[in-house]
Amino acid sequence: MTSSTSSSSSTKSSIPTRGIKKIEKRLTATQYIGKYTEMLVLGVRRTYALERLINADCPIRAFEENLTEKVLEKHIAPSGMYTYHLNKLDQKFAEIRKKNMIKAQRKMAESKECNAYIENQKMILEQKTQEEVNELFAAAMGSTGAPKKTSIKPDYSKYRIVKRSKSTASSSTTSSPTSSSPTSQ
Template sequence: MPGRTSSSSTKSSIPSRGIKKIEKRLTATQYVRKYTEMLLLGVRRTYALERLIDADCPIGAFEENLTEKVLEKHIAPSGMYTYHLNKLAQKFAEIRRKDMINAQRKLAESRECNAYIENQKMILEQKSQEEVNELFAAAMGSTCAPKKTSIKPDYSKYRIVKRSKTSTSSTPTSSSPSSSSSPTSQ
């Protein structure tokens, strides 16, 4: 390769301007797991406690990683981090309170929705069956393609001729071969 040198240099010949570090985003559960494990291992406990206090995660993330049990079993007995433990206890209580309020709101909305549906069913039952049939016919008429009318065949172009019986009083010699009643003459 041209420009290759045999001496080793501390600087790379390729500039690093074009390569950007890709930051990995953690989910709420992964974030809480990371700092809970730091508490278990005893690595930078104050930092881990502060990150858990600042975390904006649902209570499920803390429960899944057993953060409260880790705090009770490993951090609380030392007595060193009472300020952080009190802050986390307040945080857990606040999150649970907000979750309870949201759950009650959703339950009330679903009850209102169910009440509305039941009200509409009662209104529909009160209408007579004829009104329902008319509504159904109108709805089906607007969604279906128009029906084709059936055309009856026209038989007027066919002439029906009744065969006449030959009279028995006539003589057999009087019948002529050009009779219109014979089928072979046509």
């Protein structure tokens, strides 16, 4: 019994080499296209490389950075063997460029719409009189809850202004203790 347990424990600790797959790094779009473009230049598995380029979901920039179209023209087109793949790639490049053009036009239209809206609002605001602008400002200040600062001038109409007579002036002078000198009478 001891021999069977020791053999089973030794199999558990051993790592099977066939079951482990090589860990691959994720390639960027440019690196991926560069890898298969280089395979075309070297002449290694061209059909496989062309199929990978056809199935690649990458932006046109990745193909342009690796000069894939020039490589196709220089190394693949003269042989005449891969016309099906070349036609597929030409269609792919045209579709990608068309999609990019549509996206660029949409983006341009959205920015133009936004700019047109802003300009329209500016024109509307310029057409309003200053009083309307003040009302808008007051409404905006009221909606923010900021305290309004108003200046109220005092109303002096309720006060009567009376000139002082000489008799009231002399009595006020005699009643004060500091002005009781004989020369002031």
